[in-house]
Amino acid sequence: MTSRNGQTVLPILADTDSYDRNCSGMCFRRTNRKRTVRHITFLIVLLLAASSLPDACAQRSQRKISWVNPKIANVKGLEHKVLASKSLGHDVGYAVWTPPKYDADEEVRYPVVYFLHGAGGTEASDSGGFSSLVASGIRNGAFPEAICVFPNGGMSGYRGEVESMIIDELIPLIDRDYRTKAEASGRALAGFSMGGAGSVRLSILHPELFCAAGSWGGALSWRGSGEDSPLLPAARTSAKKLKSNKFALLTINGDQDRPEAFAPLNKILKPHEIPHKVVTLDDTKHNLGHYYERSADTMLAFLAKQLRGDNAAATAPKRTVRVLTIGNSFAGNARKYLKQIAADGGVDMVIGTANLGGCTLERHAALAKQSATDPANKPYTRVVGSKRSKLSLQEYLVADEWDYVTVQQMSALSFKPETYHPHIDELVAIIRELAPNAELLIHETWAYRPDSDLLKKWGMTQAEMHAGIVNAYGRVAKKFDAKFIPVGSAFNKYRTTEGRRVVVPDPGYDFDNPVHPQLPDQSNSLVVGWYWDTKGEQPKLRIDFKHANIAGCYLAGLVWYEALTGNDARQIEYTPRGIKEGDESFLREVAHSVSFSRHSEQAN
CATH class of the missing domain: 3.40.50.1820 (Alpha/Beta hydrolase fold, catalytic domain)
Structure with missing residues (x-):
């Protein structure tokens, strides 16, 4: 190591990895597995040269370090x-x-x-x-x-x-x-x-x-x-x-x-x-x-x-809870902060994700049937550490000792009980056959925001959609003697609390002549709502009236945390960045209140 005008020239490894190196041992550039004799000879020469050096870092090329x-x-x-x-x-x-x-x-x-x-x-x-x-x-x-x-x-x-x-x-x-x-x-x-x-x-x-x-x-x-x-x-x-x-x-x-x-x-x-x-x-x-x-x-x-x-x-987590989700992006929203929430509560949460965007119960059941006859059909991705693998639902169910398995309907069908059967019956049969020790949980999803084009198309209010969701999931829970994860009820309680209603559309915003990057006022929204799509040549104002925003994902995660652990969400201190100051306590209180109410109903 030499010094030149306040700059040290240090030998640096030529490596295509994104990792930083401390060069505590021999380090060489990664190459393809198929090597020619010339490559092997070249490596031998490098090894012989390195053996005469005090440190393997001598194999590195020169990089200047600016110290000031x-x-x-x-x-x-x-x-x-x-x-x-x-x-x-x-x-x-x-x-x-x-x-x-x-x-x-x-x-x-x-x-x-x-x-x-x-x-x-x-x-x-x-x-x-x-x-x-x-x-x-x-x-x-x-x-x-x-x-x-x-x-x-x-x-x-x-x-x-x-x-x-x-x-x-x-x-x-x-x-x-x-x-x-x-x-x-x-x-x-x-x-x-x-x-x-x-x-x-x-x-x-x-x-x-x-x-x-x-x-x-x-x-x-x-x-x-x-x-x-x-x-x-x-x-x-x-x-x-x-x-x-x-x-x-x-x-x-x-x-x-x-x-x-x-x-x-x-x-x-x-x-x-x-x-x-x-x-x-x-x-x-x-x-x-x-x-x-x-x-x-x-x-x-x-x-x-x-x-x-x-x-x-x-202190380190005291217990481990393993949950496999069978759903879509709504399950993804619910688990976004779940690991961090659980870790704050002393729980190591292992989450399996048999989720596909926009997937209905009918499609999950159809994919399971296809996998039963075609072993190559593996629609789900499992991530363990740095390893990714493709699995069928049957393989996912036996991949771990799951404590819980969750199911849900696609949001646009969630208030229609007739769309659940016979598909959920088929899925529950597979779950109980292959994961007999896992407890079945019903993930109650949430209603769309009042300015949803679909609600207008259906001639339905947000309150009516929520009532339909509660009815449909309630029937399923009763039929299979399963417990609820009452996320939709938590969203509804938050939305109907005085001072928490989102006013849409924003009367002070010019929707006919929107100016990027200005957005309408969406205070108290639990879903993404209006956003600017900047992927094209010109930014476009779009709306997502379905998927949870940061506050919605946090609330959903808190409800899941109580359902999966039995712990009090009000004791959680972890708060994601982006939560409005003062809202975190209210969100925790809402999560606990609906979870406690649901537990009490099922106990009776």
Whole structure:
């Protein structure tokens, strides 16, 4: 490693993967399985050359690392600083964000979150995005007033000189220059990819300094299972100190992004009763934007609990619930936040998705019949970790020990009892034959918004559609002695509560001459409603009067959570981004009230 005018030239692996590399072992570019003799000879030459080098990183091409990057996001409270690092032998940049009330009271001391960027990033990369997330959390009371620090880790993997710079120079500097809580209970680490792995690494190697570490898309090792990671014996050595500091770990990985990345570490932490919450995100690859969108609230809630000293809430899930959904996009809406809600309540929710867009009970039954005679007919996709497989309904039902199996009708037919039979009868027979220990649940869907073209076509009101839905699903539940998941009733209770009615169409909006990106007022809507379709050459104003928006998906998830666990949805603290401030408590109350009412009716 050499230094040139404040820039270090570091050997970088030529690799087509999107993962960051710490280059702790031999790393070569992936190639096709069919190799020619010439390829094999070339690899042998590389191996022989590598054997004479002290580190496999010598196989990397040269990439310049900019250590000082003053152009940062224009976020209030965010500043760029420069440290003359003795460890690195040159200047290194870092960014610091202070909360809005920092200058208001000079007696108050603040916890600090150190956010570590991924490979190829700098101190400027994530400072604006992450500090904005924290600022939003502070505004809505979900996060304590805290300072955020963004070091420049280059391509180091947060090892060697960079590790020394952060531990021996930057942290003492921050504690000296800012009013921090200069103790383990006042420091947390978080990061993405290389930064996620670095957060876990630094917290394990320096257990006296931190109370929490959160990793997005990190791993013990980018090659193999990580069973041989040198961090594992270090974790055993640090376990006593970690526990005394009430340390907790959160690792979030996509189902297509090494979901088992920290499994070996979990095996070590668990016997020592050191909390390690593992979250796997559906349909998620190695993309920070997707991690932000799908789990920013989970990460912030975890860090907030630790920095506030509420370690009990960060313990690992105590039970597992397995549910297979047989439905369509409405089931997809209901499960959008279900995993996060369940994890917040101490439950690991395993969700199977035999869902097809717009699928009716008749089509599900027909597909099952076809699969019975044609083994190649596999219409459903199952995702387990990073593996995807196509399954028939019969195969899906025996793929796991399901606790529950849910069924529903397509929304446009949901209020018509005559459309359920004989198709649901056929599906229930298959379910009870192949998953005899699973409990059947009826997913009660919701009525369309009042401005639906279909309601106008049918000459029906929203209230009439809801009444028809309740009647149709009620008959089915009674026939099969099955319980309800009363999502439609929750939507109706919310919609009929005083002050919660959505006024459509918006009388103040010019629908004849809409101007992009302006939208009509859709306050209190639980469905997507009006939106701008920007896929074509010109934006077009369209309406989705069926599918749930963020608030609707959250409400549906809360109702499912109570139905599947028996736990009280009012105790959930997780709230997705985008929920109007103050609405989260009401949504939880609505979910509990309809669930409790339904449980009471069935008990009688």
